[in-house]
Amino acid sequence: MTPQSDSAALAVAGHFAGACADIVGTSVRSVILHGSLAGGDFRPGRSDIDLLIVVEGGLPDAQVDALENLVRRADLGGASGIDLHVVAADVAGAPTRMPPMELHIGRYDGSSVGVEVESRVAAAPDLPAELSMARAAGRALIGAQPHDVIAPVRADWIRERGRHWLKIWRCHTDDTEDAVHMVLTACRIWRFAVDGVHSPKSEAARWALNQDPSLTAVGQALHQYTVDPAAPIGEAGIAHLLDTVLRETASPSSPVSGGRSPSTR
Known part of the structure; x- marks a missing residue:
């Protein structure tokens, strides 16, 4: 990341947030930027713009359709995609383990996924982690600050959902397209379970290597993410990492999360 790329991506995010607010109108309480761009770990061509x-x-x-059209047509600048979640204020203010979600639109340029849309989801098990990350390290581009609209989320819900994904990924260690995501997110899951901190990807990877320098997949994923997008990540190393994180996250974590913001590099 460079100051120029960071500034350009922030400008794109701000413009997009304003366009979303124009569509939703007076019902908007907050448009929150979170993820790598808010946390200082944005990588042009590798990182999404994450908005809640x-x-x-x-x-x-009509608003669902307009937001989908906006995401599909948006100028991403240097970002690789957009990950947009919409949640009702009463849900954000009192999170549950399986909260309802108004809308999720993900646009992932250059991947096999393309664009995915989920609307009026009755139970969204990944939403608590999204809310917790936005509360801990997000910034409001429009409206109220994250702590004013998102209540703390139970950390054990986030840990359990993270372990769910670790077990799924353990069966897909040969997925080269998703390898860097699996490895770096596994590091983030691990650090959150231990420290209660939502870390940017690069920071979480360095933390994991400090815990266990033998985790070769972490170093390879960090190199691919920050230096060479074509660099390989060994399948055996991914399996070793996932087994390690599953073992290390087996104990319960603290009751709530979202009170501390991760430091960035």
Whole structure:
């Protein structure tokens, strides 16, 4: 990341947040930027723009369609995609283990996924982690600050959901397209379970290597993420990392999360 790329991505995020707010109108409570761009770990061509919109009430069909069209047509600048979540204010203010979600639109340029849309999801098990990360390290681009609209989330819910994904990934260590995501997110899951901190990807990887320098996949993923997108990540190393994190995250974590922001490098 350079100051120029960071500034350009922030400008794109700000413009996009304003366009979202124009669509949703007066029901917007907050548009929160979180993820790598908010945490100082943005990598042009590798990182998404992560936005969480908190609204009063629900989204009419016309607004859902307009937001999807906006995401599909948006100029991403140097970002690799957009990850947009919309949640009702009462849900953000009192998170549950399986909260409802108004809308998720993910656009992942250059991947096999393309664009995915989920609307009016009755139970979204990954949303608590999203809320917790936005509360801990997000910044409001429009409206109220994260701590004013998102209540603390139970850390054991986040740990359990992280372990769910670790077990799934353990069966897909040959997925070269998703390897860097699996490895770096596993590091983030591990650090959160131990320290209660939501870390940027690069910081979490360095933390994991400090815990166990033998984790070759972590060094390889960090190199691919920060230096060479074509660098390989060994399948055996991925399996070793996932087994390590599953073992190290087996004990319960603290009751709530979101009170501390991760430091960045």
